[in-house]
Amino acid sequence: MSAPATTGRPTRRGPPGLRSAGTLGRAILSNRKALAGAILLGICIVMAIIPGVIAPGDPNAEAFMPGQGPSTANWLGTTSYGQDIFAQFIWGARASLVIAVAAGLLSTMISALIGVGAGYLGGTTDSLLSLITDVFLVIPAFPLVVIIAAYSKTGGNTMIIAVLVATGWSYGARQLRAQVLSLRHREFLTAARLRGERSWRIIIAEILPNMTSLLVANFLGASVYAILTAAGLQFLGLGNVNTPSWGTMLYWAQNNEALQAGIPLWAIAPGVGIATLGGAFALLNYAFDEISNPVLRPVRKRRARRTP
16 A cells, blocks of 8 residues: 655754744743843843934933933933933943843853863862852852952943953852753763763753753843842942943932932932843743743643633
8 A cells, every 4th residue: 555645845944043042932922921021121122222312412411401300301300410311321221231141141151161061070170160169159249349349440341240250150050060960871961972972062062952941041140140230339339430321320329419419310210220121131030940940831831721
């Protein structure tokens, strides 16, 4: 008996990258926390990409009457120096977002390098890398950040990113090492070793793809840490206080007693911006945990069935 002839064209699948992007997009759209976080992050990204379109001109220009309230010309009023608060708020999104993303990415890369390397290679390498990780874990992070930043005050945002990366990678490295230890003796890794694959290739091609959700969560958590810590450093006057950012806005508002001077929006606006950006990363972090954790998925489905 001959096999039935196929009349339709064979199904073509897109490249793996596009399929992964599509899966990620559907996961975000199906999760309320992820969708809310993505919308908030999208707003911040738009502000960071086109600040000159939203608020044209120099945000530090002293071109208006000082200490004015909101008006059609200055939506959030003016500072004690006659600067437009709305323009400073919009332009400040770029520096704050760059610090968060750069510090989050670099911290995640170092965490992956040290944590995955320690967990997979084992032996003396694991002992040495774990010792370094433990030392950074027990050091009080924020006092160390303040001390380093104070001695490198002229470095600007680059210095702040470097300090945040140096103090923010150790927790993620510990998590990744624990995950690698649980994967170390799985069948697919044993098969790769029997094929004669090199260790670096096994780590890149076999281990890291199976830890994508944890790496994403690591990046999001490191970004939240970077946002809050960078704002705290800039509020203390560390870094370049003349660079437009939400942290430096808080620094100048506090120095000029904005609340007592009747200019509350000078302090409220950057606080809302920091909370929005930090909340966006935090919501995405919680959502990715729910999306990637198989224990949580059935719980959501059962709750959905019980809802009348």
